Amino acid sequence: MKYKLSSFNYVLCCDDGSLRLYNSMYGANSLIAVDPGVRDEILSVLNGTAPIDGIPEYIKKELIKSGYIVPIDRDENYALKIKNIKTIMNEKYLQLVIMPTEQCNFRCRYCYETFEKPKMSISIQNAIIKYVQKNISNYMGLSVSWFGGEPLMALDVIEYLSENFLRICKAAKRVYMSGITTNGYDLTADIFKQLYKFKILSYQITLDGYRSQHDNQRILADGSGTFDRIVNNLIEIVIVVQMASVNNSEMLFGVFITA
Ligand code: SF4
Structure with a gap:
């Protein structure tokens, strides 16, 4: 299946090098604190500079589960x-x-x-x-x-x-x-x-x-x-x-x- 980035993603870069992710469609259940070790990898996917398929499968699964990446044909506004x-x-x-x-x-x-x-x-x-x-x-x-x-x-x-x-x-x-x-x-x-x-x-x-x-x-x-x-x-x-x-x-x- 092909995926795209959700339009409801928010990314906060923290002073300690970690990331905080939030997806307003999924609400509080989507909150993720990203470890500095995988920060750049995830950040480059979420800001669209790296392909979704390039990230490790376990990270991709987590981002799908929390709504950060969605099936390409999903009409998110609807x-x-x-x-x-x-x-x-x-x-x-x-x-x-x-x-x-x-x-x-x-x-x-x-x-x-x-x-x-x-x-x-x-x-x-x-x-x-x-x-x-x-x-x-x-x-x-x-x-x-x-x-x-x-x-x-x-x-x-x-x-x-x-x-x-x-x-x-x-x-x-x-x-x-x-x-x-x-x-x-x-x-x-x-x-x-x-x-x-x-x-x-x-x-x-x-x-x-x-x-x-x-x-x-x-x-x-x-x-x-x-x-x-x-x-x-x-x-x-x-x-x-x-x-x-x-x-x-x-x-x-x-x-x-x-x-
Ligand atoms: S109308 Fe009566 S018999 Fe027909 S599906 Fe409904 S409950 Fe069943």
């Missing part, structure tokens, strides 16, 4: 943007991925679920609410992703938890955001409007290609196809959004179509 977004989200928002049920009305041919666990019990729901209540003040907000199984098969769990999350965030003056991964089969316009009230604004729905391909893969438990109903639901939702029953500027739809 990587930095992603890192910043992740940092903001990780540090500032309490993020929960909640499976209201492991049950599903589909039996996709490639599914890895066992469908063993039923709907989330009320005691677990209350424990989650208690946890959010206790910790929300440490964050800027709460971000919830509904996942499954098929989460819409436990709509009452989504409703109960959402009502409480909204109440807690409002009282604590914190942001609340939420999204759902659903197979879309039960996502009628009415359910969509209900979910909108619970601030579920981001949707991930999968279509496995055109009707024939999709209906061969993403089938109901009785083996029948699901394409038409999902697409009809989506069309009805588009009409709801266009009629401005909801504020479409805050909606985010991702319909994943796999070939």
